Amino acid sequence: MVKKLMKGNEAIGEAAIAAGVRNYFAYPITPQSEVAEYLTWRLPEVGGTFVQAESEVAVGNMLFGAASTGKRVFTTSSSPGISLMQESLSYMAGAHLPVVLVNIMRGGPGLGGILPSQADYFQSVKGGGHGDYQLIVLAPSSVQEAVDLMILAFELADKYLAPVMIIGDGMIGQMMESVEFPEKYRDESNPDEKDWALTGAKDRKPRIVKSLFLNPEELEINSLTLDKKYREMKKSETRHELYKVTGDTKILITAYGTMARICQTVIDELEEEGISVGLFRPITLFPYPEKELFAEVIKDNIEYILDVEMSTGQMIEDVERIVKGARPIDFYGRTGGIVPSPNEIKDKIREMLKK
Amino acid sequence: MDKQIEVVFAGFGGQGVMTAGQLLAYTAMEEGKQVVWIPSYGPEMRGGTANCTVVVSDDRIGSPIINNPMSACVFNRPSLDKFGSLLRKDGLLLINSSLIDVKSGRDDLTETLIPANDIALKLGNPKVANMVMLAAYVAATDIVSFDTLGGMLDKKMGKKKELLDINHRAFEEGRKLIETIKA
Amino acid sequence: MSNDANIIFERPTAMSDRITHYCPGCTHGVIHRLVAESLDELGLRERTVGVAPVGCSVLAYNYFNCDFMEAAHGRAPALATGFKRTRPDMIVFTYQGDGDLASIGMGEIVHSANRGEKFTTIFVNNAIYGMTGGQMAPTTMPLQKTTTSPSGRNVELTGYPIRMVELLSTLKTPSFIARVGVFSPMHIVQAKKIIKKAFRLQAENKCFTMVEVLSTCPTNWGITPIASTKWVASDMEPYYPLGVFKDYEEGEG
Numbered sequence: 001m002v003k004k005l006m007k008g009n010e011a012i013g014e015a016a017i018a019a020g021v022r023n024y025f026a027y028p029i030t031p032q033s034e035v036a037e038y039l040t041w042r043l044p045e046v047g048g049t050f051v052q053a054e055s056e057v058a059v060g061n062m063l064f065g066a067a068s069t070g071k072r073v074f075t076t077s078s079s080p081g082i083s084l085m086q087e088s089l090s091y092m093a094g095a096h097l098p099v100v101l102v103n104i105m106r107g108g109p110g111l112g113g114i115l116p117s118q119a120d121y122f123q124s125v126k127g128g129g130h131g132d133y134q135l136i137v138l139a140p141s142s143v144q145e146a147v148d149l150m151i152l153a154f155e156l157a158d159k160y161l162a163p164v165m166i167i168g169d170g171m172i173g174q175m176m177e178s179v180e181f182p183e184k185y186r187d188e189s190n191p192d193e194k195d196w197a198l199t200g201a202k203d204r205k206p207r208i209v210k211s212l213f214l215n216p217e218e219l220e221i222n223s224l225t226l227d228k229k230y231r232e233m234k235k236s237e238t239r240h241e242l243y244k245v246t247g248d249t250k251i252l253i254t255a256y257g258t259m260a261r262i263c264q265t266v267i268d269e270l271e272e273e274g275i276s277v278g279l280f281r282p283i284t285l286f287p288y289p290e291k292e293l294f295a296e297v298i299k300d301n302i303e304y305i306l307d308v309e310m311s312t313g314q315m316i317e318d319v320e321r322i323v324k325g326a327r328p329i330d331f332y333g334r335t336g337g338i339v340p341s342p343n344e345i346k347d348k349i350r351e352m353l354k355k
Numbered sequence: 356m357d358k359q360i361e362v363v364f365a366g367f368g369g370q371g372v373m374t375a376g377q378l379l380a381y382t383a384m385e386e387g388k389q390v391v392w393i394p395s396y397g398p399e400m401r402g403g404t405a406n407c408t409v410v411v412s413d414d415r416i417g418s419p420i421i422n423n424p425m426s427a428c429v430f431n432r433p434s435l436d437k438f439g440s441l442l443r444k445d446g447l448l449l450i451n452s453s454l455i456d457v458k459s460g461r462d463d464l465t466e467t468l469i470p471a472n473d474i475a476l477k478l479g480n481p482k483v484a485n486m487v488m489l490a491a492y493v494a495a496t497d498i499v500s501f502d503t504l505g506g507m508l509d510k511k512m513g514k515k516k517e518l519l520d521i522n523h524r525a526f527e528e529g530r531k532l533i534e535t536i537k538a
Numbered sequence: 539m540s541n542d543a544n545i546i547f548e549r550p551t552a553m554s555d556r557i558t559h560y561c562p563g564c565t566h567g568v569i570h571r572l573v574a575e576s577l578d579e580l581g582l583r584e585r586t587v588g589v590a591p592v593g594c595s596v597l598a599y600n601y602f603n604c605d606f607m608e609a610a611h612g613r614a615p616a617l618a619t620g621f622k623r624t625r626p627d628m629i630v631f632t633y634q635g636d637g638d639l640a641s642i643g644m645g646e647i648v649h650s651a652n653r654g655e656k657f658t659t660i661f662v663n664n665a666i667y668g669m670t671g672g673q674m675a676p677t678t679m680p681l682q683k684t685t686t687s688p689s690g691r692n693v694e695l696t697g698y699p700i701r702m703v704e705l706l707s708t709l710k711t712p713s714f715i716a717r718v719g720v721f722s723p724m725h726i727v728q729a730k731k732i733i734k735k736a737f738r739l740q741a742e743n744k745c746f747t748m749v750e751v752l753s754t755c756p757t758n759w760g761i762t763p764i765a766s767t768k769w770v771a772s773d774m775e776p777y778y779p780l781g782v783f784k785d786y787e788e789g790e791g
Contacts, residue, residue, distance in 0.1 A: 005377075005384050005392070023624045049623055053616070054649035061613035061646070065589070065620030068607050073624065091610050175419050176377065176392035178384045198605040198621070200628060202584035206554075208599045210590075210608030258419065265417030341422040 003180055008143045009034035009173040012076065012102055012166075013042060015150035020186035021072045022048030025062040027055060027081060030114045031170040032104035035076040056081035060088025067097040068209045070197025071188065072154050074100040078170075079108050079120050083128065089163055090129025094211030094222065096196070098157035100150070102166045104173035107337045115337020116170035118259060121314035124165050125286045132223045134230050136164040136237070137285040139256040143177035149283070151182065156237065160229050161196070167285070169310060171258045171339070230287070238282075238289040243267060245278030247301055251349060253279045254293070254319050255308040258339075263308055265342045270349065277349060285315070290322045297327050304352055305329045308345060310338075358413055360498055361421045363438055364488075365406035366430025366451070371485030375428070376407035379489060382499045382507045383411040391419045404433050411498060426496070428488045430471070435459065449492055451484065467495065467536060474528045480518075483525035490529025501530065550574035552583040554603045563756035563763025565720045566594060569662060570601055572726070573631065576734040577604065580741055586629040587621060589614040591643075593635035594668040612643025615650035618657040629740060630657040636677040637667045640700050644676075647706070651746045654711045658736045659746075661702060664753040665774060672758030676700045679773055684758070699777065703750045707783040714739050714747040715784040719775060721752065721767040732782065745786040752778055 006014070013035045016024065024043060026036045040050050053059040059075050066073040077085065082103045092099055105120045107113040122128075124137045136156050140146040146168060153164040198207055213219035243260075244267050245252065255263045260281040267277045280296055282289050297305060305327050307316040313331050320329055332348045334340045362379070364372040373394055380392040391410040408424060410416050426447040427438040432455050439459030442448055447465050450458065453472030469491045471484035486508075493499055508522055549555065552574035560566045577583045583604050590598040592611035599606035609617045614632035622630045639647050639661050647659065666684055667673040674684040674691060677699045681690035691699075703717045714736055718729035729751060736747035752774050754766035761769065 003384060005381050005390065023620075025620060025623075051619065051623055051653075053619075054645055057613070058616040058619075058646055058649065061610060061616030062620030062623075064609070064613075065607060065617030065622075066624040068587070068617070068621055069624045069628075071624050073620070087610055088613070095608075171393065171419055174394055176380060176390075177416075178390060198587045198607065198628075199625075200585035200587070201604050206599075206603055206605050208606045208608065210599065210606075212596065212608050261416075262418040262420065264415075268417060339420045341420070342418055343422060 003178045005176050006143060006179050007034055007174065007176045008146055008168065009076075009104070010038040011143050011147050011179050012150055012173075013038040014181060015147040016074050016100075017042065017046055017048070018147075018181050018185045019072060019151045019154040020188055021074055021154070022046065022188055023066050023071060023073045024048070024050045024075065025053055025059045025066065025073070026050070026075050026077065027053050027059050029078045029081045031106060031173050032076045032078050032102070034173070035102070056084035057087065060085035060092075063099045064088055064092050064095070064097060067092065067099045068198045070194040070199065072098070072100075072158075074102070074154075076102040076104065078104045078106045079117070080111065082120065082123065086123075086129040089135065090131050090133060091211050092163050093129070093133035093135070093226065094131060095209050096161040097163065097209065098154075098161050099163045100153045100157055100166070101163065102150075102168070105167055105169045107335065113337045114170065116258070116310060116339055117335065117337060118169055118257060118310040119314065119335065120167060121285065121309070121311065124167050125288075125318070133226055134286050136160070136162060136233060136287070138164065138166045139283060139285050140166065140168055140172060141257050141261050141281065143172070143175065144179045146172055147179055147181060160233060162229060167257070169258055170337075234287040234290075237284060238287050238292065239284045240289040240292050241281045241283060242296070243279035243281065244271065244276075245280070245296060246276060248276040249278035249301055250275075250303045251277045251306055251352065252297060252302050252304070253277060253306050253308055254282075254315065255279065256282050256285060256315065259308055259310055262340065262342060263345065266345045266349070269342060270346060275349070275353070288318050288322070293319070293322050294326075297323050302327060306349065306352065307331050308340060309333045310340070311335055357425075359416070360411045360496065361408060361424040361426065362492065363406055363408050363421075363424050363427040364430075364485075365404065365427060365434035365438055368405045370430045371482060372405055372430060373407050375485040375489040376409045378504070378507060378511065379493070379499070380409050380411075381511065382504045383409075385503050385507060386499055388412060389414065389416050391416050393419045404431070404437070406434065406438075426492070428492050429455065430484070430488065431455065432457075447495060449488060449495070451488060453484070467491070467533070469529070469532060471529075474532075475525060478521055478524050478528065480521050483521055486522050486525035487529040490526040491533050494530040494533035501526065550578045552577040552586075552603050554601055556600055558601055559597060560594065561757045563754060563766055564594070565751070565753045566662065568720045568726060569660065569751050569753065570598065572720075572730045572733050573633070573660060574602065575730065576737045577629075579734060580737055582629045582737060582741055585627070586631070589617050589630065589632040591632070591634040591638040593638045595633055595635060595662065596669065598633050612638050612641070613646055614638065615643065615646040615655070615657075615659065619650050619653070619655045622655060622657050626656070626743070629737070631737070632657065632659045634659060634661055635668070636661070636663045636665065636675045640676040640702050647702070651706045651713055651748065652709050652711050654713065654746050656740055656743055656746065658740050659748040660733070661748055661750040662753045663702075663750055663778065664755040665699070666755050666758050668755050668758055672755075679777065701778060703748070703783050706748060711746070712786050713745045713784055714782070714786045716748075716782040717750040717752070717778060717780050719752040719770060719780055721754070721770040725780075739786060750778070752780075
């Protein structure tokens, strides 16, 4: 495999092609516009097309239409644009459509700012559109992982017939790192293989892709079908990573995405001072690695949990839910595009240890 | 080499600071290192201050954001003002003395004056000031070899022979300057 | 009558054998049939995907014998764009009412037309919101009474009815844009010709095609079906003139 130095946004575009995507729909927004700028020349090379839509509302609905063909499709955007796609996310979840969306998060609420943020955890994990649905949510912490999770995202979307969201922050999109792509790219999928795809009612009954069920019994069946998928995901699809969690670890940090990387630096530097801190990094934010986190926190040596986020505290609600009071949980976060520095986090940990 | 090296390239938009940082990152990757290149980004596409950070390491890189980097190449006064004070103790500061007539005022740094624009002008193209500075930084730190750096330049900018030549000469000048200072 | 008498009228293959939920006197059924006949006659049914809107025709997918998608309110042209760009070999049509297309979906239809997306839009204009119970639409006539304009549409406060065909005809991108009526047998025959032409142009991969059909809503207008067709002729047609406004095949229309 050849190593390339690539910007996260461009690597995400290339990863989609590796996953077999030939159709991409998007609207420009900082800090993810490079994906469209990359794919606008790269897709035609592989016989694909990019449509620059009139709005993110349209993008989401173009995805609905495109996914109904049975082919792999995706979009990228940033927080305010993802807000506008919530309508289509709800419809696509309800209609069991496999799509992949990437949110390169920026500061909010409102127009907010354009610098890195993790303030869309609630929106992604707890729903943002209406109705009983969930998205699979994946959180990469490096450009290589963004590529790997893109490829996984399409597989999960196809497996569960559900929308998958990748959330990274502005850093993931903007930074360049060395990255490797699969040697063999996936062939364009053949829509005729899928028994739900709209391919024309030739020698068969018409197929309908919809989220409308006026009969309450039918609607309940659809909701239960969705719920069954989510239960299966919780059983089979959780992913996480531990960093320097040992029998001496007193403080367990919970953090995701690039925030978790910054915490790795904190952990390395504190190790030199003789302070043992470990990291629990969820890679799937939904389904959350609940059992795995609980198993770590109840170990005798763990005294505290410190949740670190680029928000005023969103994932911490899941951590609290899972830990169920078994250990005290503290929080450190910065917002507005200010990335917590290793020094700030170290100060926070030293302060915790004084207690 | 230290386990991890961080350097900031900072200047006006248009001074080629991003390119200099990228070339360093490509070269370090070619030599088998872990690298991260991360830009400042924003609506000020032209004329404002621009900077990028390059992190080079033998191991997996943690934080891509470096609050107190160990070295910086500053191309204009606002960049000196910003990064001069942020550098770690015992850090390395290369100052583009063609455009900056002061130093950081700190006594815990190694500061080297590089008249990058003057050298570039003498070479016949003011745009290669970034390459003079990059070469000076590489010569001062031995972070990568000049062979790999030159090879990467050919690979990334190898379209126009004339432009390539002048970039290579900018490398030589930057390198010579540091060797003279060291000697 | 002999058993081998020639069949001269039957259900188009592109329509399913199902009784519609539409009110007596509504012309959705007629318009559905014109679309289905066109698909049959052009041999397109087996590779056609329809997009149903939100409005009275939300259940249109039950009445057509072809693949269908059900869109969010106003977004049918975005779904059609996504589908057609991904499968340019298929035939795609949206079937939208006036609230869906001219109000909440104004952005999607204008940009789809302007990009020259090669699908067909059937735009059914009956000057009112039917499904939600007779509220004012962007195409409601001046002084027309609705549940949200009980004293009649006040153009001082709500502006004038939007003429979508005229609006879209101003776009430079080549297209086929027409308005037809189905309020008399003669009009139905003419409407069929134009709807069929729209599908033919799509099948030939020529341009964006849209046919606006002036329709009725006896239930929410509060008058009889016969009075409704008369009202279309007397009140709607003068404001919404019929004809082909832009024709790809005749250059700039």
